[in-house]
Amino acid sequence: MPALRHELCTFGLMLAILRIPFMKRNLKYTIPALILVAGAAFGFRYVQSANTEKESLVMRLVAEALQGVHYQPRAIDDSFSEDVFNAYLELLDGEKRFVYQSDFDRLAKHKLKLDDYFTSGDLSFFEESSSLWKQRRIEARRRYTRILAKPVDLTKARSLETEAEKRAYPKDSAAMDAFWADYLTSRVLDRLYDRAYEKKDSINPAFLPGHPDFAANESEARSKELEIHNEWFDGLDELDRTDDFSYYINAYAAAFDPHTQYFPPQQQEAFEIEMTGQLEGIGAQLQQDGEFVTIASIVTGSACWRQGELEVGDKLLKVAQGDAQPEDVVGMRVNKVVTKVRGKKGTEVRLTVRKKDGTEKVIPIVRDIVEMEATFARSAMLGNNIGYIRLPKFYVDFFDESNRDCSEDVRTELRALKAAGARGIIFDLRGNGGGSLPAAVGIAGHFIDKGPVVQVKTQGQRVRSYDDPTPGVEWDGPLVVLVDESTASASEIVAAALQDYGRAIIVGTTQTFGKGTVQNMMDFDRAAGPFYAKYQPLGAFKLTIQKYYRVNGGTTQLDGVRSDVVIPDAFQHVAYGERELDFALAADKIPAAAYKPVAENSKRAQAVAASQARVNTNREFTRINDYSNYLREQEKNTGLPLKWDDFVADRRASEEAIKRFDREGARTDTTVATMVTPGKPEKAEEDRRWLRAVRRDPSIVESMRLLTDLQ
Structure with a gap:
């Protein structure tokens, strides 16, 4: 490939050009909103190609960008190579359903060579592993087809280890057959149980083993599994070399940090679901997670956000159009599930989902467009003259004609609450995933007189601070x-800023999410320009370019913001947050900025201690804490019984335990709440529901008591 090598020699010049936008004088243009939707700023037409020269070029482009522009480049050595090898095998077969131990051993000869392949553009490991993956996929289709042709064994006492990390790769074909037989038995059992105990409150099943209906239902369950698996594998068969290559190259990217990612030159419909305001739907972003389609994110202000029951991480099991028969979607590709979830405004879709605690729930959602107004700051006056402001996200200029800015909106709500006689303020940022950095700096400035709010560091440059833009x-x-x-x-x-200045008491979970990095999108076509025109389209690359720090020199990366008063959360023991992601950048410190904390309220220490004591003995918080401990214990029980009687006993026990902890509907009003800023007449019912939720929220009520103690 002499021509390619000649062109690669010019990449050093191109990389120098790429660095220009990241220089300090242009920094204001490179700090994006801190929540990025992958690929939203670009789209490419799909061009199928087996052009190995092009793939080699992309590998070199990614390698050079990672080493030259990434915030924290790592050495491209044997340690890196081993990390990439393990990440790639995890991407290909993390559930250990296709690859044998012998396959793993055969590929392991490349384990310490991937660093060399990366910088040279060598595709030998990709070619070998991709070929093997296709071969094992064909075998798996034959395997499940054969197994599902006969009744599954529900009489033998055994269990399926559902946690892949606790299982070894099957050693041979017989071991793989045994695993698939148990796996498919668990799937059939699940369907049979749902049919037998369709009336969840009933202790009497519709049928049992030996009943005439049992065999017929077992046969139908297997037929459905065959249909679902065929659809799943049809989707896998639709993956082409471009998809395989993106998996491969992203194993390299992931070894730098979890937010760095390569996007191949193809349409992103399978990755970014077009239900975010332009289309009428539920307003959720879906993603493929093995055989499941899961909720990746929820659009603030959307139909499902306003409905309130759908959560990130929920797995979609069934989709029904209103009262129609639900359709099983396990095993479907994400783009097909989207067509079933999406629909006209005003129509209802019912989603059957599996929650984090393993329970299943039917969630009815009336399709609608995203209501941006629902994302705007709103306030209420609570009891004891405590003001409450809810900010779902940081926004700037959502509507050109109205020029909405969350910083200005929060200022308006603060002034309204002051005029109404507020003696304390609760500022609710729960569930707020971020947004505009300038808006965040402006909002923090409403509570401090002057000074820095956040520090931002770019590789090879001096730290820059962003200050409160308005004195007072x-x-x-x-x-x-x-x-x-x-x-x-x-x-x-x-x-973090309000905590460092001593302006606020942080109340909530032990810590926040912990993302302290900033990414930017690099379009390889635009960046490369005429140098590589004959290889275009080349795709795009999102990479981490900056890190931000607190004014005290600490970072929210991994550490998040730790609460002064810790409120229990049902999922507090479930792995979540930046700290749970592989290869997340480490937490570190820089020198503190020049800032002056306010004088501490003399009642603060006593009020915080009293608040924590109340939380620790509060019946509602105790229930939540007990439930979280129950879920932690359940996470350890990864074996699933496959004998009918054992399976039913296990499932019924779980359902009964969940019922004991479920008291959400039993909550009653514990404070008053009235709107301060008048709402629109057509939104009166929505405002009423919002106020009702505020009145019944135990975290808000405890925050009220804490503020009362500070007065």
Whole structure:
């Protein structure tokens, strides 16, 4: 490939050009909103190609970008090579359903060579592994077809280890057959149980083994599994070399950090679901996770966000159009599931989902467009003259005609609450995943007189601080900031700054999400220009370019913002947040900025201690804590019984335990709440529901008591 090698020699010049946008004088243009939707700024027409020269070029482009522009380049050595090898095998077959131990051993000869392949553009490991993956996929289709042709054994006492990390790769074909037989038995059992105990409150099943209907239902369950698996494998067969290559190259990217990612030159429909305002739907982003389609994110202000029951991480099991018969979607590709979830405004879709605790729930959602107004700051006056402000996300200029800015909206709500006689403020950032950095700096400035709010560091450059843009304070009284583990990015900047200045008491989960990095998108076509025109389209690359720090020199990366008063959360023991992601950048410190904390309220220490004591003995929080401990114990029980009687006993026990902890509907009003800023008449019912939720929220009520103690 002499021509390619000649062109690669010019990449050093191109890389120098790429660095220009990241220089300090242009820094204001490179700090994006801290929440990025992968691929949203670009789209490419799919061009099928087996052009190995092009793939080699992309490998070199990615390698050079990672080493030259990434915030924290790592050595391209044997350690890196081993990490890439393991990450790639995890991407290909993380559930250990296709690859044998002998396959793993055969590929292991490349384990310490991938660093050399990366910098040279050598595709030998990719070619070998891709060929093997296709071969094992064909075998798996034959295997499940054969197994599902006969009744599964529900009489033998045994269990399936559902946690792949606890299983070894099957050693041979017989071991793989045994695994698939148990796996498919678990799937059939699940369907049979749902049919037998369709009326969940009933202790009497519709049929049992030996009943005439049992054999017929078992046969139908196998037929459905065959249909679902055929659809799943049809989707896998539709993957082409471009898809395989993107998996491969992203194993290299992931070894730098979890937010760095290569996007191949193809349409992104399977990755970014077009239900975010332009289309009428539920307003959720879906993603493929093995055989399941899961909820990747929920659009603030959307139909499902307003409905309130759908959560990130939920697995879609069935989709029904209103009262129609639900359709099983396990095994379907994400693009097909989207067509079933999406629909006209005003129509209802019912999603059967599996929650994090393993329970199943039917969630009815009336399709609608995204209502941006639902994302705007809103306030209420609570009991004891405590003001409450809810900010779902950081926004700037959502509507050109109205020029909405969350910083200005929060200022308006603060002034309204002050005029209404507020003596303390609760600022609720729970579930706020971030947004505009300038808006975050502006909002923090409402509570401090002047000074830096956040520090930002770019590789090879001096640290830059972003200061409160407006002298003076909108609110200098007692302040609580409510957070949870979904409070991330720009929200963490605000919470951290107010904590460092001593302006707020942080109340919520032990810590926030912990994302302290900034990414930017690099379009390889635009960056390369005429140098590589004959190889275009080349795709795009999202990579981490900056890290931000608190004014005290600490970072929210991994550490998040730790609460002063810790409120239990049902999923507090479930792995979540930046710290759970592989290869997340480490937490570190830089020198503190020049800032001056405010004088501490003399009642603060006593009020915080009293609040934590109340939380520790509160019946509602105790219930939540007990439930989280129950879920932690359940996570350890990864074996699934495959004998009918054992399976039923295990499932019924879990359902009964969940019922004991489920008291959400039993909550009653524990404070008053009234709107301060009048809402629109057509939104009166929505405002009423919002106020009802505020009145019944135990975290808000405890924050009220804490603020009362500070007065």
